[in-house]
Amino acid sequence: MTQPSPNPQTSFIEQIKKLVQDTLLSWGLPGAGVGLTVHFGLQGNWGGAIVSLLGTAILTFLLKFFTKLDPRLDALAEWSVSQVEQFALLLWWSVTGQFQGKYYQTLIYRLRDFRVQGLKTKGSFSLDLQKVFVPLRVAPESADRVPSDLIQTLIQARENNKLGIWDFLAVLPQQPSFRRMVILGPPGSGKSTLLEHLALSYAQNSRQPTHQRVPRLIPILLYLRDVQEAIATDSPPTLAALMDQQESLQELRRSPHWFETRLKQGRCLVMLDGLDEVADPHRRQQVSQWCDRQIQRYPTTPFILTSRPFGYRSAPLMQVGMLLEILPFDLKQMQQFIQNWYLQNEIMRGLGRDDRGVRHHAEQQSRDLIKRIQYSPAIAAMALNPLLLTMIATVHCYRGALPGRRVELYAEICDVLLGRRQEAKGLPDKLTALQKRSVLQVLALNRMRKESSDFTLLQGSLLIQKKLVAVAGDRVSPEEFLRQVENISGLLLEKESGKYAFAHKSFQEYLASAQIKESQQELLLARHIDNPWWEETTRLYAAQSDASYLIWTALQKGTVETLTLAYDCLEESLSVEDGKVRKELEERLEQGLEAIDPAIFKLAAEVKLQRRLHKLLRIDDRTEIDMGYVSCAEYQLFVDEKRLSGENYQPQYWTGDRFPPGTANQAIVGVRASDAKAFCEWLTQHSSTLGETYLEGEAAVFMGEFRFRLPTLDEVQQHSGAVSISCWCWDGDRVVTHGIKSRDLWYDQKRDPQRTDKIPAWDGIRIVRYIC
CATH class of the missing domain: 3.40.50 (Rossmann fold)
Structure with a gap:
């Protein structure tokens, strides 16, 4: 039986109704009000239609009003909370009695500001202690x-x-x-x-x-x-x-x-x-x-x-x-303090305004500083101390001195600890900060020469006696000077009975570099260009001087260690006035990575690998992660060494024993899970040295033997790399890839060299170094 044909008029009306319904739905609540008005009109209920129309108009106005008001709601809420807090305080003071309430008020007025005595680089505003405090x-x-x-x-x-x-x-x-x-x-x-x-x-x-x-x-x-x-x-x-x-x-x-x-x-x-x-x-x-x-x-x-x-x-x-x-401080406390400090600083900079824009800018600034600290183990060690961390945050905010110009940070910290903090507290002092620093520079350089950090009170006194007399006469004895530096500034510490040392080795290295610059002893650093003990002192000296001669000396040695140091000096130097030296260093790495000669290639690739390991990101007190991806040149070192023992780990899309020409600096991809794990095991053996040790009280940063592994899925998600490719990572007890769908992968556990129909193009390697 045939169905009756639809009434064209009814069909048209239905279409109009559907169009109106869809439109009203897109309008939301105002649309519903319009629909209700139309409904009343069609029913002949003109009173209801008028009321509905007025209500819809008011609702539409309110919605637009609150849409415009929305950006200001955060500030309004913050103001409301502030008023409630003030009311609660007044109520609290009235309950506690008239004098007690006024006494509390004097305490609040006196203590509410977060203060750092003696810091030369100061913020423009006083910060709320309770909101900064960790x-x-x-x-x-x-x-x-x-x-x-x-x-x-x-x-x-x-x-x-x-x-x-x-x-x-x-x-x-x-x-x-x-x-x-x-x-x-x-x-x-x-x-x-x-x-x-x-x-x-x-x-x-x-x-x-x-x-x-x-x-x-x-x-x-x-x-x-x-x-x-x-x-x-x-x-x-x-x-x-x-x-x-x-x-x-x-x-x-x-x-x-x-x-x-x-x-x-x-x-x-x-x-x-x-x-x-x-x-x-x-x-x-x-x-x-x-x-x-x-x-x-x-x-x-x-x-x-x-x-x-x-x-x-x-x-x-x-x-x-x-x-x-x-x-x-542990890492979480350090991060929390920086976030609190920057948020309060931005709120005060905005004259008390606390909205999403202010918080976003504070978050950007704090994230940048945290990243810079995490990438610099020496500064990370200092950031365990709340006063030094405050100085680092202040200098970062108002000078932008981290990390490349960290010598300025060290200079300011020494100035504060040796002088202005005592002045701000009204404590007596016989010498200026500059005089004390000049004496400590002599001590620091001597300790560097002896390749030692420790000294007895008698040793220290004999070492500084001549310089101390030159700047202070007989106003203070060497023993008294050293005890004052320890007791008041904290730049020196008595590690054990009768044994002293600088609070951080980085302070000793900085002061020694300043003394080398003042006494024009650059040749001393050149003689020790291949000695790891002097590496940081050399970098800090380069940051204050023309690094041309030191880079040239490192090029003449031509080892992995000296070329790595040369690149660090190039990055951190105050200047490199010899353009030929700069060009030779840059060509040594870039051309070496593509060189056919195995010895030249190996040297360049080792330098690249060492520089990667120097720039890992610290993510907690025991773990560092690589924010980049292992390059083809670095992976080639692993392939070449394993081939000597009869193991084959080269990706199957390579047409020969080497990576394709021109891809040395590109991330290695197409690597199996087993290959990625084997690379980490090889890297642990390849870098079988002790990690750097930074002690601060009971806390230790990167202390003891370390190993390399693939990152976990959480680590990859929280610390995404700069390149948009996938990498292998641990998810529980399984190794998976993050950033690529499983259907785009293929697995060949038997290493079938004939299978080339589908090559995984986006699974690379990131590494994590952790303390055992």
């Missing part, structure tokens, strides 16, 4: 002091890198011995900032959510260097009397004995900062004894004292219950 890790100096029922809890927290000062404050009610804590740390480790963070957190009632068990306490923060004169008298004041004398509190009305009452009730947290900054040894003893008396006077009140190790050991407290050490 929680520091602390650890008991000895497990003997930790109660047995807390050992497992603290060990677990430390293994998770989460053991901080709040963990110890949280157990104060159960562990009375924790009421007397001493926190030790090297210069710039963040001791003062930690106490300021605690005082602010209590004043703002903003303790960490994960530590709600921390008792509510009234913070008292005193800098011992500022109150030492009042303490070191025949009749020193009590802690409560000293607080009553504080100038910032004189205008605030309070009941008599307000501090005394609360101290005796155990309602305060007393923080005494910088025992080591009391310079005179006798006065330091007096201050230490005064601290002990206050602890005895207020036995239920928790006390925290901070010091550098030397200052505390020369005047220890008798009443201490827990001795803690501040641990260096």
